[in-house]
Amino acid sequence: MVPMVSEEVREAIAAGRPVVALESTIIAHGLPRPRNLRVALELEAAVRQEGAVPATIAVLDGRPRIGLDEEQLERIGSGEGIRKLGHRDLPLVAAAGASGATTVSATALLAALAGIRVFATGGLGGVHxxxxxxxxxxxxxxxxxxxxxxxxxxxxxxILDVPATxxxxxxxxxxxxxxxxxxxxxxxxxxxxxxxxxxxxxxxxxxxxxxxxxxxxxxxxxxxxxxxxxxxxxxxxxxxxxxxxxxxxxxxxxxxxxxxxxxxxxxxxxxxxxxxxxxxxxxxxxxxxxxxxxxxxxxxxxx
Missing domain, CATH: 3.40.1790.10 (Indigoidine synthase domain)
Incomplete structure (x- = not known):
């Protein structure tokens, strides 16, 4: 299960330019359509405005993708057959050839495997x-x-137990x-x-x-x-x-x-x-x- 890294992200990593990983769950499961796609594009644009390259992460047809184009973002945003994936789900979704949006744990793992050091998200999970x-x-x-x-x-x-977390x-x-x-x-x-x-x-x-x-x-x-x-x-x-x-x-x-x-x-x-x-x-x-x-x-x- 070798992640497919987009050309833009791959070149940025190789050149030592700044890259920011972004999760895809907010696109698939966190916002109503069509607002979800607008927000996804807005967040990627914000990364670019600050001089970095965005790398939104998801799994499509069993293959982890590091950096999505607009068509792939639209597919994730459609919600059709898009599962919610933690890092434990990655081998299962890969073997099944299925598609899914990555949560914090899956995004962090795949980003690190691709050599990306910085990841932006909303809020972490924790102790319930x-x-x-x-x-x-x-x-x-x-x-x-x-x-x-x-x-x-x-x-x-x-909504979690913050001090316990x-x-x-x-x-x-x-x-x-x-x-x-x-x-x-x-x-x-x-x-x-x-x-x-x-x-x-x-x-x-x-x-x-x-x-x-x-x-x-x-x-x-x-x-x-x-x-x-x-x-x-x-x-x-x-x-x-x-x-x-x-x-x-x-x-x-x-x-x-x-x-x-x-x-x-x-x-x-x-x-x-x-x-x-x-x-x-x-x-x-x-x-x-x-x-x-x-x-x-x-x-x-x-x-």
């Missing part, structure tokens, strides 16, 4: 609420503990730094209510940490750059708290469990905030994509 009962934890965490990649994100999804990242040895903040962001929210131990304020500082990771030669773990959504673009914290509480109670009442919990809660937030949660989500992703391109440029500069 009531973990002691469900033992439900995102595969993102374990994969990031053994994959050398820098992930620019808006923290973890606020931070503790789990510490246990796994995954480095976490706030970007321009001493607080860990909460995806829709600028501040999850929890601090971070380290703060970075420029793309150059992030690149210095990446070089230090390589120089130390320790475990091949990730660097999480937690970049908060701007306060004037976040979901109103009061609305967030009220609607999330309603969503959790509805989830329990309807007996939703396992993999169905996260999409249920996210859908409830979108519907019961009149789309404000989706707007905050997109604002966070746009900011992360631009920052990731600047980080990739600082990394490529090699100073």
């Amino acid at each position: 609420r009531e973990w002691t009962v469900t033992q439900d934890e995102s595969a993102d965490l374990g994969l990031l503990a053994r994959t050398r990649i820098t992930v620019v994100c808006a923290g973890v999804k606020s 931070l503790q789990r990242l510490e246990t796994l040895g995954v480095a976490v730094a706030g970007y321009g903040t001493d607080r860990f962001p909460g995806f829709y929210l600028s501040d999850s209510g929890h601090p971070v131990d380290w703060r970075l304020d420029t793309p150059e500082q992030v690149a210095q940490v990446m070089r230090a990771q390589d120089a130390l030669g320790g475990p091949e773990s990730a660097l999480i750059v937690a970049h908060p959504v701007a306060e004037d673009e976040q979901l109103d914290p009061g609305v967030h708290a009220r609607v999330l509480d309603e969503a959790l109670r509805a989830c329990a009442a309807e007996g939703v469990t396992g993999q169905g919990v996260t999409p249920f809660l996210l859908d409830h937030l979108v519907r019961h905030t009149d789309g404000a949660s989706l707007a905050a989500n997109l604002a966070a992703v746009r900011g992360n994509v631009r920052l990731a391109a600047r980080v990739a440029s600082a990394w490529a500069a090699g100073e």
Whole structure:
């Protein structure tokens, strides 16, 4: 299962130019059609505007693709036969010759295999609420503990158990730094209510940490750059708290469990905030994509 790297991305990697990996789940499963394709093209354009090359990642007909053209983006955005893929699904989808959109874990793995060091996304998965009962934890965490990649994100999804996720990242040895903040962001929210131990304020500082990771030669773990959504673009914290509480109670009442919990809660937030949660989500992703391109440029500069 050798990934197919687009000519543009392959040439950029070979020349040492900045490249930013982008996941495809937001295209296939995160947004309604046709808005999903417009957003996908917008995010790629934002990477280019910052001087980097976008590498949206997906699996088409059993073959991982690193860098998609517009026709391939349209195919992913159509949703027809497009599965949602974590890294554990990659050998299965390859053997079946099927197609799918990559989540954080699959995107990070494929990006690293292709030699891409920087990845931009919205929010990470993490430890789910009531973990002691469900033992439900995102595969993102374990994969990031053994994959050398820098992930620019808006923290973890606020529907999760944020302090437990931070503790789990510490246990796994995954480095976490706030970007321009001493607080860990909460995806829709600028501040999850929890601090971070380290703060970075420029793309150059992030690149210095990446070089230090390589120089130390320790475990091949990730660097999480937690970049908060701007306060004037976040979901109103009061609305967030009220609607999330309603969503959790509805989830329990309807007996939703396992993999169905996260999409249920996210859908409830979108519907019961009149789309404000989706707007905050997109604002966070746009900011992360631009920052990731600047980080990739600082990394490529090699100073």
